[in-house]
Amino acid sequence: MEAAVADDAKPRLPRGVRLTHNEAQGGWVLLAPERVFKADTITVEILKRCTGEATVAAIVDELAQTFAGAPRERIHGDVVALLAGLKEKKLLEV
Amino acid sequence: MTSGPQTPDTSPRLRGDVDARSASGDGAMLTVEHPKDAPHPDPLTSKSDISDLDKSVSDRTRVNPSSVASGQREKKLSAPLGLLAELTHRCPLGCPYCSNPLALDPRSDELDTATWARVFREAAGLGVLQVHLSGGEPAARRDLPEIVKSVRDAGLYSNLITSAVGLNADGLRKLADAGLDHVQISIQDSEEASADHIAGYKGASARKRALATEVVKLGLPLTINVVVHRANIARVEPMVDMALSLGASRVEIAHVQYYGWALKNRAALMPTRAQVEDAVRAVEHLRAAHRGHIVIDAVVPDYYARFPKPCVGGWGRRSLNVTPAGKVLPCHAAEVIPGLEFWNVRGHSLAEIWRASPAFNAFRGDDWMQEPCRSCALKEKDFGGCRCQAFMLTGDARNADPVCHLSPHHTLVEELASERADDAYSYRHLSASKSRDVKEPVHSGLQAED
Numbered sequence: 421m422e423a424a425v426a427d428d429a430k431p432r433l434p435r436g437v438r439l440t441h442n443e444a445q446g447g448w449v450l451l452a453p454e455r456v457f458k459a460d461t462i463t464v465e466i467l468k469r470c471t472g473e474a475t476v477a478a479i480v481d482e483l484a485q486t487f488a489g490a491p492r493e494r495i496h497g498d499v500v501a502l503l504a505g506l507k508e509k510k511l512l513e514v
Numbered sequence: 515m516t517s518g519p520q521t522p523d524t525s526p527r528l529r530g531d532v533d534a535r536s537a538s539g540d541g542a543m544l545t546v547e548h549p550k551d552a553p554h555p556d557p558l559t560s561k562s563d564i565s566d567l568d569k570s571v572s573d574r575t576r577v578n579p580s581s582v583a584s585g586q587r588e589k590k591l592s593a594p595l596g597l598l599a600e601l602t603h604r605c606p607l608g609c610p611y612c613s614n615p616l617a618l619d620p621r622s623d624e625l626d627t628a629t630w631a632r633v634f635r636e637a638a639g640l641g642v643l644q645v646h647l648s649g650g651e652p653a654a655r656r657d658l659p660e661i662v663k664s665v666r667d668a669g670l671y672s673n674l675i676t677s678a679v680g681l682n683a684d685g686l687r688k689l690a691d692a693g694l695d696h697v698q699i700s701i702q703d704s705e706e707a708s709a710d711h712i713a714g715y716k717g718a719s720a721r722k723r724a725l726a727t728e729v730v731k732l733g734l735p736l737t738i739n740v741v742v743h744r745a746n747i748a749r750v751e752p753m754v755d756m757a758l759s760l761g762a763s764r765v766e767i768a769h770v771q772y773y774g775w776a777l778k779n780r781a782a783l784m785p786t787r788a789q790v791e792d793a794v795r796a797v798e799h800l801r802a803a804h805r806g807h808i809v810i811d812a813v814v815p816d817y818y819a820r821f822p823k824p825c826v827g828g829w830g831r832r833s834l835n836v837t838p839a840g841k842v843l844p845c846h847a848a849e850v851i852p853g854l855e856f857w858n859v860r861g862h863s864l865a866e867i868w869r870a871s872p873a874f875n876a877f878r879g880d881d882w883m884q885e886p887c888r889s890c891a892l893k894e895k896d897f898g899g900c901r902c903q904a905f906m907l908t909g910d911a912r913n914a915d916p917v918c919h920l921s922p923h924h925t926l927v928e929e930l931a932s933e934r935a936d937d938a939y940s941y942r943h944l945s946a947s948k949s950r951d952v953k954e955p956v957h958s959g960l961q962a963e964d
Contacts, residue, residue, distance in 0.1 A: 438671065453764055454766075454811070
């Protein structure tokens with residue numbers, strides 16, 4: 421696994437990776453070169469915030485507010501794990 | 515799952531979802547699916563090593579009450595994920611492993627721009643997510659920018675599968691401006707003279723490097739596709755190094771699949787078992803060495819496998835192939851099977867074809883299966899392998915793909931794999947007079963066959 425994603429990184433989807441909604445496929449999908457990933461609701465919430473402007477820390481703060489009740493530390497861990505996995509698959513620029 | 519970005523209600527669930535999926539080793543809360551198996555510039559058929567990843571496709575299947583096949587029980591129809599658009603059979607290259615059919619569609623029969631646009635809109639309505647623009651060489655069509663735009667306008671992801679010969683920096687920029695999402699360039703070898711010999715086109719290798727550089731400069735993601743056979747199989751590592759140095763984010767190592775022209779050239783292309791084993795080890799090593807830097811996908815060498823590939827993810831389950839003249843096939847080689855009735859986009863909507871065309875229904879489900887497939891525990895996983903290969907090698911498309919070691923015809927595959935001859939390639943060829951609008955010099959080393 422690559423190094424963890426830093427708090428001040430500003431993740432974004434690179435060109436050629438797009439999040440889109442498709443009724444016939446039953447929801448949100450992440451389209452990438454030769455690959456399609458089905459994204460669950462949490463993934464969508466995270467990816468929609470990966471605009472290249474928000475930092476990881478800001479994304480985590482916002483999610484912690486939106487999903488009040490989840491400890492920030494845990495959300496942080498989950499977000500970083502997701503983003504690191506996507507980065508390794510070349511689905512995210514950090 | 516339900517549609518829409520609904521807000522999850524409780525925090526434990528947020529964490530639970532992440533943990534659950536991460537534990538699967540897939541790294542994230544995502545289900546991996548591969549929408550297409552067939553599309554390649556130098557088309558191959560399928561990627562056996564990724565096949566078991568489409569579980570959610572079957573989860574999404576639904577009962578279709580208007581199922582057509584006469585006398586059969588209701589069939590579950592899944593939504594297709596990918597569409598391979600063979601825009602033209604014209605191609606400046608002559609690669610001997612091309613899996614285009616031996617009888618190529620002439621230019622005069624090609625679908626026009628507006629018809630392709632309609633096909634893409636209909637595909638989107640069916641659930642298709644990605645369109646693979648292929649051929650032949652798609653850049654041989656002057657209306658390629660309009661075609662790319664129509665893919666984007668339909669809300670679909672566009673993947674250009676190109677030889678890079680016949681497309682310059684200006685042309686590429688127009689495609690990028692039209693909304694192109696991804697470019698895949700084939701290379702024939704890391705050694706230039708060998709690469710040009712395989713392509714049957716002097717100077718092809720240099721053009722490919724030049725266009726790859728332009729793709730990266732424009733910020734488009736680049737896949738390098740390498741078709742592996744006896745002449746280049748020893749150079750898997752330098753070919754992956756070449757992809758890395760060109761700035762590719764993904765590389766496909768695709769062992770030749772023997773259809774069309776490749777079947778014709780089988781004895782000249784077939785590697786030895788030892789060469790194949792070395793190449794497979796090389797890929798494993800390279801994957802580990804370049805993890806996080808480049809994605810390496812591999813198409814396994816069919817004839818040396820013990821189990822068959824789940825060809826195109828199952829007949830009529832995940833993908834459609836539209837020929838230059840508008841015929842819709844379940845896979846690009848399907849026309850070799852006699853007796854199948856294919857429908858054309860000129861006469862039917864894509865939805866009608868997907869649901870009701872006899873060719874698509876011919877091998878859906880398992881009613882057609884014989885032993886050893888019928889009672890096999892793996893039949894939902896590999897669907898009995900490739901129908902075309904079963905026909906070509908055993909004479910009956912309903913047989914198990916003889917690549918499977920359980921097939922009574924399996925020894926035939928072993929015999930065929932041992933047939934090697936250093937014959938001159940029979941280059942794939944569509945007569946030059948019909949290929950002239952590819953603005954490239956007519957290459958040397960290409961023997962006319964018609």
